[in-house]
Amino acid sequence: MTIVINVNDKPQAIEADPSTPLLYVLRNELALHGPRFGCGLGQCGACTVHVDGRPTFSCLLPIAAVGERKITTLEGLLEDGKPNKLQQAFIDEQAAQCGYCISGMVMRAQALLRANPSPTDGEIRKHMRPNLCRCGTHAAILRAIKRAAAGQEKRL
């Protein structure tokens, strides 16, 4: 069955079972590797994408439920193929160890910065809480988000 979904501003015709969670469609049918499989239970955030701009677990969103809503993945944040301000802040802060959780972190943080361009440390931590990192990169991720918020140019 064909379902059309809007991903990174492009309509995509997907041939897949309608119960297929969006995550698998993004990764397999569309070869978008930003969102990742971490648990399939909505507990870790590695699969986080934006649905109409809101951070959402794509592992639990069947494509039958997407409808007209717009999906954005990590790839969709790129500006002219280059990292956007937040992605660049992560690179500048070297905020990744294994990096597996990072796409989810960026998607989650991007939503915060759009709604609140100058969040406090406490607001950032609370907002990021649903996303897990096992390597212990949290401190660097917080630095990266603050760097993007502050719009700093040089490395802290």
Add this chain to the structure above:
Amino acid sequence: MNARFSPSRRDLLRGTGACVVAFSFTAPVVDALAQDFPAPKSVALDQVDTFLAVDAKGMVTVYAGKVDLGTGVRTALTQIVAEELDVAMANIYVIQGDTALTPDQGPTYGSLSIQNGGVQIRQAAATARAALLVQAAARLGAAPDDLGIENGAVSAKSGGGTVTYAELVAGKYFDLKVDPAAPTKKPADYKIVGKPIDRLDIPGKLTGEFTYMQDFRVPGMLHGRVVRPPALGATLENVDESSIKDIPGIVKVVRDGNFLGVVAQDEWSAVRAARVIATTWSKSETLPDQAKLWEHVRATKILKDDVTSNIGDVGAAIAADGRKLSATYDFAIHTHGSIGPSCAISEFKDGKLISWSSSQATHNLRKQLAKMFSLPLDDVRCVYVDGSGCYGRNGHEDAAGDSALLAKAVGKPVRVQWSRADEHGWDPKGPPTLIDLRANVDAAGAVTAWESEFFIPQGAAGLVDLVAATLADLPADHQLSPGGIVNDSAIGYKFPNIKTVCHRLETTPFRPAWIRAPGRMQNTFANECFLDEIAAAVQADPLEYRMKHTDPADKRALDVLDRLATLAKWDKRPSPQKSITGNIVKGRGCSYVKYELVRTYVGTVAEVEINRATGEIRVPKFYIVHDCGQIINPIGVKAQIEGCVIQTISRTLKEELTFDRGMVTSLDWASYPILTFLEVPELEIELIDRPTEKPWGAGEPTAALVASSISNAVFDATGVRLRSVPFKPDKVKAALQSA
């Protein structure tokens, strides 16, 4: 020229443009390499060609047996080679963990990638450089001393001509033995090593272009999922295949003994099928009662004793007059908890097996797969593709075994992705550790005897049986390999009489393997807390007490402790602090180790806040002073230290495997919670860089100190000692109440 490698493989790397593809981290790198099965090669560790190649364009390929697990090692190795060969980093590419191409430098564990692997590669590069200079001198008619190298081009400083590595090597091998005496670059001349160079792989990880094992695809591959027994040791009695008849694209249900897997055309079908397939298993209860775990450990049969230190005469000294202290410490069973569950792809072609996974030890995995399928070693190839962090021997190898078994059954490449329950339930575990300590302290407050006993499973860091082999009853080595867990049972402090004994237990509840700082973490926890108990008993400042009993000749040790006191603005006084009132109390605690008594020096201080009503511990601040000798990349070392601290605070405060009599019950993040953003401390790190010293490991040592720094800080805050990891609120409350 000795063609040690088959021409087809070499050509693949140099001539066909696959090399250019390989330079981009962001492309699915190994496509070109993947489908070829090269002739066997020897990868002797004393040959330059084992580690390095220079192609016709002057591109340098590094063959590393050590792999980048998210640690930045790939970048660090690139820095080392760039420095020794004076080649730009952009012209160097590291191939890692491919048993057909890279040497066996030992598994990537033990914080040895730079210390051993990097040093080997450095020496090979230094040998190559010296040989290239000799050739260049002849070519240019100049003296070797007169030559300078810039990005792989050699010229005489006094002028006249340039010759490039590409021209010198001219498509040949070095055919050189690694010369241990070949001069390496002087640290004073370093331009790349020791510098905060950005990691090569990070940009791709931020744009979505980086290819993880979970993203890797092989043409024609099918999707597999495993269906594990509901309890350890349960036998598969019945499978009703009709229960999945409504799921499209099912290729095969694979049953082999107690191994069960489903293979499908698309991934979601495989997931659903594994979820709904109707099975019947026998009942099986092979685990001890979790509530009586420590009685079980203590009662487990001891196969032998490893006496890891025996100084003076502890028997007499411990019995002599003095103040006697004793304590028992325990450390729970932990799981690796990799954020990306294990994934592997295997393919049988003409009876040969190729398996891609994120194994930290592909040469070992290769032996295991060869044994499992009764294949000659040369017919098995294991290729490393970056996965999510593993922190030790997690499920990566097991996923490889699963995918190989399924690939064999269906005759096509099969990708297996473990579920979260597979990962939490079936990866090997850090075994439970029980430790008794005793000391005798004289009237002057000096330790006259220190005696400790460690109850830990037998075995070292060897092969860990593959789950698929066990379930399908296929050949395996059947050994327990918990890791080098006797390490750091001995202590570095100077006491006149010390005896440390490890009782090696015949069994342990789950399949054990190493998790970050295995043994070293548990043992150092007990040692550094017990030392603190003694310091408190004699009313000594704990940091000063450590300095006092460190070998005065060990200047680096004393330097670390000294700087720690400054960095943490250490308040010099005995513990506990004097103001134990109100609900919230604060304290500070320190610990120190010279890792394994022979290498990296670390000192840490934890600041904690305890809520005495709820038993909750907060760690708002953590200080670390770290001396690992020559630092290759300070960003990399800092990242490892931060990771060590944050991950281990999680293990210390929250983590504990739960299980019933049959199986693990903590099968997801809700039942095995880890640290979240709300609980991450502020970290202050001081790196001591000693470029003229050996480069030692940084991936683990700091982790070994976290639990004791926190326990010591809790004691400072409350006067109560926490001796059992994890320090969960109900344990803390119970300890506070019984004080």
Add this chain to the structure above:
Amino acid sequence: MHEGVDRAGRQLYPAFPYDHFTKATDDDIHALYVFLMGQPPVPNAIPANKLEFPLNFRPLVAGWKILFLREDPLPRDASKSPEWNRGRYLVEGLGHCGGCHTPRNILGAEEKGSAYSGGAAEGWQAPPLNSKSLAVHEWTADQLAEYLSTGWSRWHGAAAGPMAGVVNDLAQAQSKDVRAMATYIASLSPQSGSNVAAPAPNKQVPGTSADVIAIFSGACANCHDDRNDVGPSKTVSLALSSAVRQPGSANAVRAILAGIQPPPGAPGAYMPAFADMLTDHQIASLAEYVRARYTNEPQWTDVSQQISNARQ
């Protein structure tokens, strides 16, 4: 606490449940006082009430009390165990469980004669604890003790909404007191050992749209998987779920929208929040599908209303 008056002698509104607290002993009230007075003071401006006439006329409460406040202490029931008596004291007194679990009359007082027949709190339904219970498996004292101290029972589900706060606090209480409460509450229902018949698993629900079935399969079935008694994250079978069995859909709807959290920082049951993932229409269809598939009870008629209430 006993009489429902403040220190100036003014009437207190029974939103402060002194109709229950009146049963507490003087010793317990004194202990509470000592504890509260030992907490560090904080500056706090008490907001003014926003009540409409005539409710804003405090002296009217005196009339309410004449009708509904019984200040006499609970007499011991010698025919029951000390544990039962202790449980009754806690449940009827400080625990004030009836404050949510008993329906209220038009004057806002608990309906005499309907004690524990079910009530409401903060938009959620507090299920019946007496013979009117709709559970498939009767709540035994053991199940209640487990549920009250951990917030989860494999036979009924996880504590959510205001009850989550209750069980988080009860986790800190002495287990013998929790046990006593469980014993008393269990005694409110017949304990006949008989269970309600649950529908067959995989019951077909004719007329369900393919979309809803697909959404259930992709979003819910990974955890709510009929194969297992208990699914991942301590998922309880929907056929047993207390929320699914209530006469109104409030609890099920709220669980789908907001999910269920483990106790802070500790292991426990978890359900993701679907509020941002699924539309109201999708959630409504799912809720009705689950009700039809997993119970033999009449279909809910209030689903859209409950979703809209919860979204406020």
